[in-house]
Amino acid sequence: xxxxxxIRCRRDDWRQFELLxxxxxxxxxxxxxxxxxxxxxxxxxxICYDLSLVQSREWGSRLxxxxxxxxxxxxxCLYRSPGVSLRSAASTFxxxxxxxxxxxxxxxxxxxxxxxxxxxxxMIVGFYRPDLAELVVGHQQLAETGREFTGAVFSRTDDTxxxxxTQMAGFYxxxxxxxxxxxxxxxxxxxxxxxxTLLSNGILIGMTAGYIFYLGSxxxxxxxxFVAPHSAFELTAIVFSGAAGLMxxxxxxxxxxxxRIQALQSxxxxxxxxxxxxxxxxxVAAAIxxxxxxxxxxxxxxxxxxxxxxxxxxxxxxxxVSDSGETNMHAPDADL
Amino acid sequence: MxxxxxxxxxxxxxxLMGGSAKRRVDTRILVETPEGVDFEFVIAGPGxxxxxxxxDLLIRIAITGVCLFLWLMLFxxxxxxxxxxxxxxxxIWFVTGWFYNSFFETVWNGQTPGKRLQNLRVVRxxxxxxxxxxxxxxxxxxxxxxxxxxxxxxxxxxxxxxxxTRRLQRLGDVAFDTMVIDEGRDRIRRPIFLTDGVEALSxxxxxxxxxxxxxxxxxxxxxxxxxxxxxxGRREQIAMLLSRALQERLGYQEPPVExxxxxxxxxxxxxxxxLFLKRVLKTFSEDFHSPRELGGSRSG
Numbered sequence: 001x002x003x004x005x006x007i008r009c010r011r012d013d014w015r016q017f018e019l020l021x022x023x024x025x026x027x028x029x030x031x032x033x034x035x036x037x038x039x040x041x042x043x044x045x046x047i048c049y050d051l052s053l054v055q056s057r058e059w060g061s062r063l064x065x066x067x068x069x070x071x072x073x074x075x076x077c078l079y080r081s082p083g084v085s086l087r088s089a090a091s092t093f094x095x096x097x098x099x100x101x102x103x104x105x106x107x108x109x110x111x112x113x114x115x116x117x118x119x120x121x122x123m124i125v126g127f128y129r130p131d132l133a134e135l136v137v138g139h140q141q142l143a144e145t146g147r148e149f150t151g152a153v154f155s156r157t158d159d160t161x162x163x164x165x166t167q168m169a170g171f172y173x174x175x176x177x178x179x180x181x182x183x184x185x186x187x188x189x190x191x192x193x194x195x196x197t198l199l200s201n202g203i204l205i206g207m208t209a210g211y212i213f214y215l216g217s218x219x220x221x222x223x224x225x226f227v228a229p230h231s232a233f234e235l236t237a238i239v240f241s242g243a244a245g246l247m248x249x250x251x252x253x254x255x256x257x258x259x260r261i262q263a264l265q266s267x268x269x270x271x272x273x274x275x276x277x278x279x280x281x282x283x284v285a286a287a288i289x290x291x292x293x294x295x296x297x298x299x300x301x302x303x304x305x306x307x308x309x310x311x312x313x314x315x316x317x318x319x320x321v322s323d324s325g326e327t328n329m330h331a332p333d334a335d336l
Numbered sequence: 337m338x339x340x341x342x343x344x345x346x347x348x349x350x351x352l353m354g355g356s357a358k359r360r361v362d363t364r365i366l367v368e369t370p371e372g373v374d375f376e377f378v379i380a381g382p383g384x385x386x387x388x389x390x391x392d393l394l395i396r397i398a399i400t401g402v403c404l405f406l407w408l409m410l411f412x413x414x415x416x417x418x419x420x421x422x423x424x425x426x427x428i429w430f431v432t433g434w435f436y437n438s439f440f441e442t443v444w445n446g447q448t449p450g451k452r453l454q455n456l457r458v459v460r461x462x463x464x465x466x467x468x469x470x471x472x473x474x475x476x477x478x479x480x481x482x483x484x485x486x487x488x489x490x491x492x493x494x495x496x497x498x499x500x501t502r503r504l505q506r507l508g509d510v511a512f513d514t515m516v517i518d519e520g521r522d523r524i525r526r527p528i529f530l531t532d533g534v535e536a537l538s539x540x541x542x543x544x545x546x547x548x549x550x551x552x553x554x555x556x557x558x559x560x561x562x563x564x565x566x567x568x569g570r571r572e573q574i575a576m577l578l579s580r581a582l583q584e585r586l587g588y589q590e591p592p593v594e595x596x597x598x599x600x601x602x603x604x605x606x607x608x609x610x611l612f613l614k615r616v617l618k619t620f621s622e623d624f625h626s627p628r629e630l631g632g633s634r635s636g
Contacts, residue, residue, distance in 0.1 A: 048371040060550040071375040080465045170423040174430045185479035268511040272473045
């Protein structure tokens with residue numbers, strides 16, 4: 001068969017395949033009928049054959065490139081992993097997440113230590129030595145934060161300043177969400193970025209909080225009322241994504257038996273689930289900020305809500321991480 | 337096309353660092369299908385990806401701008417609505433910053449609006465479509481790629497990572513096993529002006545049947561490329577080698593010299609081999625018109 005005859009008799013098939021793949025790419029194949037699907041598979045196989053024919057006979061680089069693109073498109077259309085519905089993904093996630101927490105509890109503990117310890121220590125230091133807090137955080141910024149929390153925005157619990165409170169809450173949410181995701185991503189650099197982010201933010205937040213508690217009544221109570229409802233979810237989310245970042249860092253630093261890139265890829269998959277968990281917690285925190293923070297409510301109720309959330313989260317985490325959980329019953333004892 | 341120049345250079349560096357001498361120095365990646373056929377992907381270079389990224393940034397700005405405008409139009413007359421509006425605006429900007437790319441890459445099979453504009457697509461390293469998890473993960477790691485932070489937007493870490501990997505992957509691509517491919521290639525057309533005023537070989541001139549392969553035609557084209565400084569005489573000398581071989585294969589008989597029209601100094605410089613190669617080019621290189629070029633869709 002010569003080249004011109006070949007092109008003439010195959011051209012219609014190529015055209016049809018191009019149209020089918022285009023439809024597939026745009027709507028994900030939902031509007032393809034069964035005959036189209038059968039055609040797609042048949043055409044793909046025959047075009048693969050055409051490509052190898054053209055390659056072996058050197059029938060022109062343009063023709064080869066065209067068929068190459070067709071095969072590449074078809075490959076992308078045909079060999080896809082089965083689609084996952086949002087619901088099934090969510091249920092799988094809900095089932096697997098506690099297991100993941102247990103498996104990665106070392107990283108979780110490490111991240112909690114790196115973030116929580118400096119936070120607590122600096123809170124105490126900031127409370128007893130406000131001069132040190134000013135040295136660390138910066139005099140101007142501390143003074144401004146203090147003024148914000150003493151101001152009328154928080155003292156008046158009716159909804160005159162609801163808008164401004166939402167704005168401020170939004171600022172803190174964005175700050176913390178950004179902090180959480182950054183702590184994860186920077187883990188790629190051998191974990192240095194994660195450790196640095198967790199430590200520095202633990203110190204910064206702790207010092208600021210300690211200083212505000214030192215300032216006393218109006219500021220401290222306002223601060224407590226402002227922070228309490230969502231703090232449980234936000235701080236836990238930071239620890240989660242910090243742990244995920246540490247996983248990335250460990251895999252690049254100590255890849256073990258795998259190659260460094262392979263180790264990074266496998267830890268990337270597992271750590272991403274932790275980050276998604278963190279994102280869920282952060283969404284909850286943001287929802288609380290958006291709907292609870294603007295409400296006119298006395299400090300006691302806000303703290304009560306906060307305590308309730310902390311308790312619920314602690315129970316969940318304890319049950320997930322402790323060995324007596326029910327998932328342990330499915331462990332394959334027979335293998336031993 | 338900036339990337340056309342940059343990408344081979346970069347992959348060339350990548351080859352040097354990779355160490356294998358046999359690797360081809362270009363941005364193509366060979367994938368073998370289960371059908372036993374090899375095909376290639378063209379990896380997108382940093383130039384095109386940068387343009388796509390910038391286009392996405394503009395689109396994000398437009399989206400947030402429209403949202404803020406609508407909000408202000410709806411609640412213009414209440415005082416506290418303005419504060420709410422700012423909060424909403426910042427939140428949308430923030431959320432799109434983290435999830436714009438991964439959302440579109442999941443829904444549009446590896447493309448964002450900017451990538452679609454540049455005909456780029458994110459696929460897994462084996463050529464299959466990207467999963468939602470990979471889309472999410474590779475865009476989370478964008479932060480790491482744009483480090484150091486005071487160079488935001490320059491993607492310094494990402495560029496270094498692209499230099500070191502054969503598939504030009506940034507850190508997010510490496511960690512989640514994806515690559516960005518270039519789907520819209522410029523189809524290189526034959527330079528038509530080359531064969532202007534040259535007549536094709538007729539079958540009466542050639543005694544044998546022979547089809548000049550595409551490879552040879554490409555070599556002839558290279559000889560006439562504008563950027564090489566070759567004098568006509570030298571080109572004729574080079575052309576002679578190829579022309580003789582081709583004439584033999586084709587069984588080409590030189591036309592008998594017409595003595596009443598002898599070439600003089602003014603009418604014809606005797607560049608007969610150059611002319612012959614041009615005639616070969618004219619005869620055997622019909623442009624292949626793909627259905628796409630005949631007026632098909634360029635969708636992808």
